[in-house]
Amino acid sequence: MTDHIIDPSIIEAENADRVDDLHADYESLGERLDRRGIDIDTIKAKVAEFNVAVPSWGVGTGGTRFARFPGLGEPRDIFDKIEDCAVIAQLTQATNTVSLHIPWDKADPNRLKQAASRFSLGFDAMNSNTFSDAKGQLQSYKFGSLSSADAATRQQAIEHNLECIEIGKTIGSKALTVWIGDGSNFPGQTNFATQFEHYLDSMKAVYAELPDDWRIYTEHKMYEPAFYSTVVQDWGTNYIIAKELGDKAYCLVDLGHHAPNVNIEMIVSRLAQFGKLGGFHFNDSKYGDDDLDAGAIDPYRLFLVFNELVDAEARYADFHPAHMLDQSHNVTDPIESLMLSASDVQRAYAQALLVNRDALQGAQSANDALAATQELRHAYRTDVEPILAMARLEKGGAIDLLGTYRAAGYRAKVAEIRPAVEGGSGGIV
Ligand SMILES: [Mn+2]
Numbered sequence: 001m002t003d004h005i006i007d008p009s010i011i012e013a014e015n016a017d018r019v020d021d022l023h024a025d026y027e028s029l030g031e032r033l034d035r036r037g038i039d040i041d042t043i044k045a046k047v048a049e050f051n052v053a054v055p056s057w058g059v060g061t062g063g064t065r066f067a068r069f070p071g072l073g074e075p076r077d078i079f080d081k082i083e084d085c086a087v088i089a090q091l092t093q094a095t096n097t098v099s100l101h102i103p104w105d106k107a108d109p110n111r112l113k114q115a116a117s118r119f120s121l122g123f124d125a126m127n128s129n130t131f132s133d134a135k136g137q138l139q140s141y142k143f144g145s146l147s148s149a150d151a152a153t154r155q156q157a158i159e160h161n162l163e164c165i166e167i168g169k170t171i172g173s174k175a176l177t178v179w180i181g182d183g184s185n186f187p188g189q190t191n192f193a194t195q196f197e198h199y200l201d202s203m204k205a206v207y208a209e210l211p212d213d214w215r216i217y218t219e220h221k222m223y224e225p226a227f228y229s230t231v232v233q234d235w236g237t238n239y240i241i242a243k244e245l246g247d248k249a250y251c252l253v254d255l256g257h258h259a260p261n262v263n264i265e266m267i268v269s270r271l272a273q274f275g276k277l278g279g280f281h282f283n284d285s286k287y288g289d290d291d292l293d294a295g296a297i298d299p300y301r302l303f304l305v306f307n308e309l310v311d312a313e314a315r316y317a318d319f320h321p322a323h324m325l326d327q328s329h330n331v332t333d334p335i336e337s338l339m340l341s342a343s344d345v346q347r348a349y350a351q352a353l354l355v356n357r358d359a360l361q362g363a364q365s366a367n368d369a370l371a372a373t374q375e376l377r378h379a380y381r382t383d384v385e386p387i388l389a390m391a392r393l394e395k396g397g398a399i400d401l402l403g404t405y406r407a408a409g410y411r412a413k414v415a416e417i418r419p420a421v422e423g424g425s426g427g428i429v
Helices: 008-016 019-035 039-048 078-092 109-117 151-171 192-207 237-245 264-273 300-313 335-351 357-365 371-379 385-394 401-408 410-417
Strands: 097-099 127-128 175-178 215-219 249-254 278-282 322-325
Touching: 008 371, 008 401, 019 039, 019 278, 019 385, 039 335, 039 385, 078 097, 078 109, 078 335, 078 410, 109 151, 109 300, 109 371, 127 151, 151 175, 151 192, 175 192, 192 215, 192 237, 215 237, 237 249, 237 264, 249 264, 264 278, 278 300, 300 335, 300 371, 322 335, 322 371, 335 401, 357 371
Parallel strands: 127 175, 175 215, 215 249, 249 278, 278 322
Antiparallel strands: none
């Protein structure tokens, strides 16, 4: 029995106003796809199965290094965050797991499990934090953590990651994501080789304690908070790490962690080809690691990433990368942003499923560049919204995500019981 935060009768009433139009749109799209040899129900079934994890820190209002402007009714703790995640899952029917961040979300693991299972939510990857100092910790991470020059600091960072695994084991997580802020701000500040050696040794100590049915994801990022060099700066280094650690180690691709204009979809293809693509942190960016909503700036790039994923799905056995949103909401209601982002990730997947792979391969073999790229653009230009909405409707979600969420008045209701806060843990990772 799943508890519902939004009264299902509100969703039903909102859907009732839109259901006739949706059926007409779905039928019309179905006819057009049929002419292209595509069965709309097959696409819808795949979309319905697709899930993307919501990060616990995403439901709090984000901020920049300049300021943070709190929103109304922000979650006070992890249990409020789980309720916000339950709202997103209820309306989108596309986000059935939550990804926790330790120590931000530290609580009795049994209570965490109980709170999530009330809403039929599971837990995605655990995220460790050695990029900031937790209250009362003995060693500071100011000059690094897993790669620190100081052995005691490295040991503390290893133990923190092991604690994340322990918590994860209790709540049913199956993965640990490690992102570090380690690097340097000045040429000469650190020795690249020594620092990376320290990092690898520390990660090997963490990997040694990873349960057999777990995966460890390492996340690369080219800059920030270190501005001259970072230890895990790009996919090449990330691939080396995954190879050094072993079969349970995979690379995680955060779309915002690359230099502008980098061909991320090709990185996706390379990592998939060599069995080391672990998963994604979806977001969008204009200038750097902006953490804008997925699909907000360059939806075509998101589509091209999914084009590679659909290709890889058919090409490789046992291919199941993890999907998570990782974005920061500075000027929007985080629930609204996360709902629409989950939907936009699903949209890119649905569009990628429409690509005629045989036609594409034929054009590629014939060196017909224009026909090949037209095949992609044709799929991308198809408005798949009726497929997404129908998948939601059939699972009890909302045809119109934004309209239904606003009609339910959730934010105003929680604002009455959740006092306004300053600061908080909405961050960028
Ligand atoms: Mn990330």
